[in-house]
Amino acid sequence: MMREAVSNQCFTSFLVGSNKVPVDVLQYANDTIFFGEASMANVKTVKVILKSFEMVFGLRINFAKSKFGAIGQSEEWCLYAAKYFNRALLQFPFCYLGIPIGVNPKRKVVWDPIIRKFEDRLNRWMMGRGDQILFWEDAWAEDGIPLKDQFPDLYRISSQRNHIVADMGSFFESGWEWNLLWRRNLFDYEMGIASNFIDQISIIRLNSNLKDTWVWRADINGIFSTKSTYQVLKDEQASEVQYLAFQQLWDIKIPPRALSFAWRLLWDRLPTKDNLAKRQIQTDRLMPFLPQQA
Structure with missing residues (x-):
């Protein structure tokens, strides 16, 4: 329908780049984004297309989640067009699939949330001498979950919350020994939790001759590669597509x-x-x- 609208000069596409490549529709999973010249003629055409789609295919469009936005037009015009379109007005910048849209992509702060997401999901520390790893905060245990999340009761009473692993004990001739300090004596119900806690950290062997390093969990060798990153993104997109399909089914x-x-x-x-x-x-x-x- 959009191709027919463009060919019949009922819709003016948005021109991208120096080559003026026309773009009018982008689709991802069940989402559709219309691009075009900021004009009421385009607004009316899109509304006709959506209504026609519902009538022809018998499917409902989730208008409650649909939004209208325009760049380079006055706020008064945007409000009028959004009201005619019967959509909420899209505020810039906004997020789509976790990626910020409408901000300077060269700024590091824009990508920090995405980087943290990858770190939380895909990275963990491989223990060396323990001088780079926060004992409670970082994901260095075997299952990749920070100890503060696994043992919140013990974390609350620890006197060493912000310590690195290397400061939580010492090397002796027999090997590494932990020295854990608490703000008070443990209650009876905490003794069992503490026992499990000690069992878990006791299997970790520090090595004073090795540096702490990141392990990339998306690859069997623990080494980062663009291929494994692409596979992670591909799998995540597939799961999001399936989720959206179930949600709208x-x-x-x-x-x-x-x-x-x-x-x-x-x-x-x-x-x-x-x-x-x-x-x-x-x-x-x-x-x-x-x-x-x-």
Whole structure:
């Protein structure tokens, strides 16, 4: 419909770059973004396209989550167009899929939340001498979860909250020994928690000859690579697409039996030959949908 609108000069696309490449629609998963010249003619055309889509396909558009924004127009014009479009006015800058839009991408502060997200999900410390790792705050334990999150009761009464690992004990001839300090004596119910805590940190062996290093958990070798990063982003996009599909599936006005079929299809729960084989169900005697060729 958008191509027809553009070809019939009912919609003026947004021109990008020195080559003036026309862009009018971007789609990701179930999201659609319209780009165009900031004019009421374009606003009216998009509204007609969306209404026509609903009527032709019988699907509902989630207008409650739709927003309208314009750059280079007065606030009065933007409010008028948003009211005509019956959408909320989009405020700049905004976030889309966790990425800030409408800000200077060269500023480090823009990317800090995304970097922290990758660090939290994909990185952990490999212990060396322990002079770079915060004992309670950093993810250096075997399961990659900070000790303050695993043992919050002990963290609250610790006298060494901001200490690095190297300051939490000493090297002796027999090896490393922990020296944990508390603001008060442990209560009876905390003794069991403390026992589990000691068991967990006791398996960590410090080495005074090695530096603390980051481990990239997205790669089996623990080494960062653009290939593994791309795979992480690809897997995350796939999960987001599936989540959005499930979220919007139940809003579709179709018979319950069709909804159930669609749900099973998205979850790969249909009794296909592959799925039946995984359940160790013999399919040789079952009638195939298509005749087998001789």
